[in-house]
Every structure is written in structure tokens, then in C-alpha cells.
Amino acid sequence: MPRKIGYARVSTLDQNLDMQVNALRQAGCDPVFTDSGTSGAEIDRPAFTLALDTVCEGDTLIIWRLDRMSRSLKHLMELNQVLTDKGAYFESLTEKIDTSTAMGEFVFHILGAVAQLEREIIRERTMAGLAAAADRGSYPGRPRKLNSDQIRNAAREKRRGESWSTLARRYEVNQETLRRSIADAGLV
Template sequence: MNIGYARVSTAEQNLTLQTDALEAAGCERVFVETASGAQRDRPELERALDFMRPGDTLVVWKLDRLARSMRQLIDTVELLHSKGMGFLSMTEAIDTTTAGGMLVFHIFGALAQFERAIIRERTRAGLDAARARGRKGGRRPKLSQSDIRDARALLRDPEVSVAEVAKRLNVSPATLYRHLPGGRAGAV
């Protein structure tokens, strides 16, 4: 049995193109959803996967309707495969129920893995080069040593609250507490 899954990101988008194509492809049941592809929690996709039985095929109009990232796509198709189910993307003509479709899908997976490895290598090389030039990564501290000295001096006065000091330094009380472990007691 072919089971369709159609998704749009916003309520303003129209599902008609996808649902018409899925019905024309012989999908006996179509699950529709309005959700961002980046969301992991997609209830209608879960319902479609729960509804499916071994031998069924999940059909989507286009790959990006099923997953936002290559990793998410590969994970979903591998889950289907482990349950004896197929996957068909109409636009890209990828059908994992055929040997050729599985080959194309595995090539996609290998390319995605290669891309992740290259990105990791570039990131590591960039961080190493920056470190060699004396640069440290991360965000600059919100408060300078001078600000911390001022905050300690202000907090010695019991009439001045932590919130007032934070406001004066243009930071949140949580930021002030992070820089002054122990809060008012750490200021003394």
C-alpha cells in the first residue's frame, strides 16, 4: 500500500499540489501536516509511520517535504527500511523499493557523510589557525574587570539591590550572579 505524506511550513501555504500528486500516484491514505521541516516532532508523520505495515511505501512529493537535513532524511528512510517498508520521492524519482533507488539513496548518504566530515575538518583547521594567532573562541564577557569591581563596591551597600546594580551595568541579574558567584556575599 502506498501511504502519502504532505507537509507545508505555514498555514498560508497550500497543500493541494502535493495531495493531488500523491493521490495520482495511488496513495490510499494521505497524511497532511503544517509544521516546519526543522521540527523533529511532527505528529502526522508519526501517525503515518505508525499506520504503515511491512511492504508499504511512504510516498512524498519532494524530498524536502519529509526532512530538512540529509541526516534527518537518512534516519527516516533507514527506519522505514528496518521495518520492511519502502520510500518514494516523486520529484527526485527515488524509490527505495528498487535496487537502483537504494543505490541512489546510499550514494546520497555517503555524500552527506563526506560533507559532514569536510565541514568538521574545516572547522577544526579554522579553530587551530585562530588559536595559533592567539585568538580564543567564544563570546566576549558581558562585564569587564572594571564593571565587576564597580558591582562589588555597589553591592557592599545593603540599600542597593542586585537588580539595581544589574540595571546600572546594563545586564541581567543572572549575568551579574554569573560574574559574582555568591551574589551579594561574593561582593564583600
């Protein structure tokens, strides 16, 4: 008897699986496997692996949304092939994809490609934003301990014979922070 096997995932531990699990249960899934605090980009998703291992011929693996299964088109296609090789199907509730039909298989490939394109565009925008911020002297993460003038002055003083410990005390930073800052600026 073909079964509907559900899979739900959230990326962080503070997110809640209830909405996904409820939707999967309403779709008739039993069992439902869940991963919490696991990125879709990660290969090691224990519950997902178990869900795939549970799928048999005629079964359908059902997810709430396409990105719950994978973060790349290549990986989606590989997973779809694993299911096809088992004689099983894939269904996404949100995107209304059901690979048991020819049209569902076609839509699956198109939406997978669109999802990957969207992620690549977001990545490109993020990288462009980080580069623009760096050009303005702003960097992600904690604020820099030393500004560029302090780094140049410290490098000049070091070349004049000052010790690392003296300079570190003067600029109120760790010696390693001072060394790294000067090296990163190309002043050593």
C-alpha cells in the first residue's frame, strides 16, 4: 500500500515546526520526519536521510515547501532521481508540485531552477553590498579596534624600533591584533 511520508525542517532551533507538521498531517502523511536547527544546504540531515530510507516503491515523499528539501537545483535533481530510482514520487504542498504526473515533474524542474536563480541573485546582491560597504570602510562583524591612521602610525613606530608590547599598550589592543592589522594593511 503506497504511503505518504512527510518531512519538515527548520533552520534554527528557535523556529517552530508545528505549521509544517500540521500541514503534512492534513495531507495524510504518516510518518512525518523532522529536522530542527539544520540548514537545507547541509548534507547531514538525520531525519531527512531516515525519510529517504523509509520511502519505498509507490510512496510519495511530501514536504511543505520546496526549500525544505534542498538549497540547490543540483541537489534537488539528485534527490528527485533517488526517488525516481525507488519508484517513488515527490510532492510539495506550497508549490503544488506532484511528480507523479508529467506536468508535476516539469513544474518541479522549473521551480527548482527559479529557486536557485533567486538564491544566486540574493548572494550576488549581498556580495555587492559587502564590497560597497568595504569601499566605504565599513566591514561586517565587530568594529575594528584600529583605524587606518592608527595602523599606519603603529607600523611606522614599529619600523623605528618600538616593541610589539609597547605599541599594543599604547593603542590598547592585543599584540596579535596589532601584528595582524599591520600585516593586513600590507605595511610589514
